[in-house]
Amino acid sequence: MTQITAAMVKTLREKTDAPMMECKKALTEAQGDMARAEEILRVKLGSKASKAASRVTAEGLVGISILEDGKTGALVEVNCETDFVAKNEDFLAFVDDVAKLIATENPADLDALAQLPLGDGTVESTRSALVGKIGENIAIRRFSRQASEHGLSSYSHGGKIGVLVDIKGDEQTGKDIAMHIAASKPRAIDENGVSEADKEAERSVARLKAEESGKPAEIVAKMVEGTVQKFLKEVALLSQPFVKNDKQSVGQMLQEKNASVQAFDIYVVGEGIEKETMDFAAEVAAAAGTK
Numbered sequence: 001m002t003q004i005t006a007a008m009v010k011t012l013r014e015k016t017d018a019p020m021m022e023c024k025k026a027l028t029e030a031q032g033d034m035a036r037a038e039e040i041l042r043v044k045l046g047s048k049a050s051k052a053a054s055r056v057t058a059e060g061l062v063g064i065s066i067l068e069d070g071k072t073g074a075l076v077e078v079n080c081e082t083d084f085v086a087k088n089e090d091f092l093a094f095v096d097d098v099a100k101l102i103a104t105e106n107p108a109d110l111d112a113l114a115q116l117p118l119g120d121g122t123v124e125s126t127r128s129a130l131v132g133k134i135g136e137n138i139a140i141r142r143f144s145r146q147a148s149e150h151g152l153s154s155y156s157h158g159g160k161i162g163v164l165v166d167i168k169g170d171e172q173t174g175k176d177i178a179m180h181i182a183a184s185k186p187r188a189i190d191e192n193g194v195s196e197a198d199k200e201a202e203r204s205v206a207r208l209k210a211e212e213s214g215k216p217a218e219i220v221a222k223m224v225e226g227t228v229q230k231f232l233k234e235v236a237l238l239s240q241p242f243v244k245n246d247k248q249s250v251g252q253m254l255q256e257k258n259a260s261v262q263a264f265d266i267y268v269v270g271e272g273i274e275k276e277t278m279d280f281a282a283e284v285a286a287a288a289g290t291k
Contacts, residue, residue, distance in 0.1 A: 002032035012037055043208045058270030059083045060141075061092070062162030063099035064154045073152045074102035075164050076143040077267045081136040086159070091138070094130055098123060102143050110140060144265040153178045160269045169259025176244060177254075181266050186237035189261055194232055202231045237261065 004027045012023040012034060022041060030036035060079035067073065078095045085091055097118060107113040114124040121129075123140070131138050146152060148166040153174025155163045163178045188194045206227035210220040233239040238251035238261075245253070254260055 004028055004032060008032065008034070012041075039205055039208065042205050043212070058273035059086050060269050061086050061095045061159040062156065062267045062269055063095035063159075064156055064162050064164060065096070065099035065103045066152050066154060066164075067100075067103050070151050071148045072103055072146070073154065073164050074099050074143060074145045075162050075265050075267050076102055077141045077162075077269060079139050079141050079270065079273070080134075085134055085136045085138075088134060090130060090133065094126065094138075097126075098140060098143075102145055106145055107143075110143075113140065113143065142267070144267075146263060146265065148262065150262070155179050155182050157182050161266065163264065163266045165264040166262040167259060168262065169254070169257055173254070173257045173259045176242075177250070177259075177261060177264075180240070180243045180250060181237065181264055183243045184237075184240050185266060185268070186240055186264075187235040188237065189264070190238050191232040191236045194235060198235070199228060199232070203228050237264070 004024060008027055009020060009023045012027060013020055015034075015038065022044065023037070026037040026040040026044070027034075029040055058079050059082055060077060063074075063076045063078065065074050076095065076099045078091075078098065080086055080091060098113070101107075101116055101118060101123065102113065105116055107116060114122065114127075116123050118126045127138055127140065144164070146164055146166050150166065150168040151174065153165045153167055153171070155161075155175065155178035161182045163181045165174060165178045165181065167174045167177055169177075187198060203224060206224045207220070210223040210227075213220070213223070215223070238249065238254070240250050242248055242250050242253045248256075
């Protein structure tokens with residue numbers, strides 16, 4: 001039998017905010033499988049177990065650059081340790097420069113980006129010098145680039161959420177769609193674009209919940225598919241209620257404006273990153289060099 005350690009229980013509790021004993025029971029049932037234990041808690045505790053998904057702890061900025069042609073642009077997420085540094089002028093300039101460089105040079109990956117010329121050196125040497133000057137670790141986490149036949153629209157929410165949209169339509173519609181994406185965070189343009197992994201994860205949780213009802217297998221199957229279809233409507237851009245008029249879907253609004261979305265990217269600073277937390281007493285003890 002797999003031994004369930006206190007560290008495993010602590011990790012699961014930090015991920016889900018579920019009670020300690022519930023975390024231990026879930027890990028025991030899952031035989032130590034952390035992902036499986038999270039699924040069990042979602043079934044037992046509902047939305048509370050997915051609370052960690054909204055807890056973004058890493059700091060930094062999402063930079064956006066659209067070139068003068070209006071058809072080529074880029075998003076980049078650059079992380080730092082504190083929000084204070086995210087407001088530093090040198091850090092802001094670095095994020096802007098990197099975003100423009102990505103849009104212009106189209107690097108293949110992070111390694112290629114690091115070697116591109118910037119300032120008196122490269123992106124990597126500039127980043128390293130900035131770390132030395134500011135005194136915090138700085139990392140370029142991810143980037144995306146779009147080249148559109150029609151035009152690009154963008155939206156930045158305080159530098160913490162960045163959206164880039166390839167859209168066929170007028171400028172105002174592009175801005176509205178970019179703002180909607182920032183607010184509603186769709187995973188794909190339509191239901192067909194939602195990944196099989198996301199569908200299967202939702203189907204797995206739905207199946208476990210439905211089976212607890214004790215209903216016949218054919219009813220359980222219908223309940224599962226109904227849940228999955230509801231999920232797909234919620235995460236597909238075109239079927240989401242439009243944020244500026246929830247009486248119509250985004251798809252209906254686009255049709256009304258004779259517009260269409262070809263692609264989009266959205267970055268949320270720190271999404272998926274968990275940062276170690278420390279209480280005040282522990283911080284004081286660490287600073288004093290004591291346990």
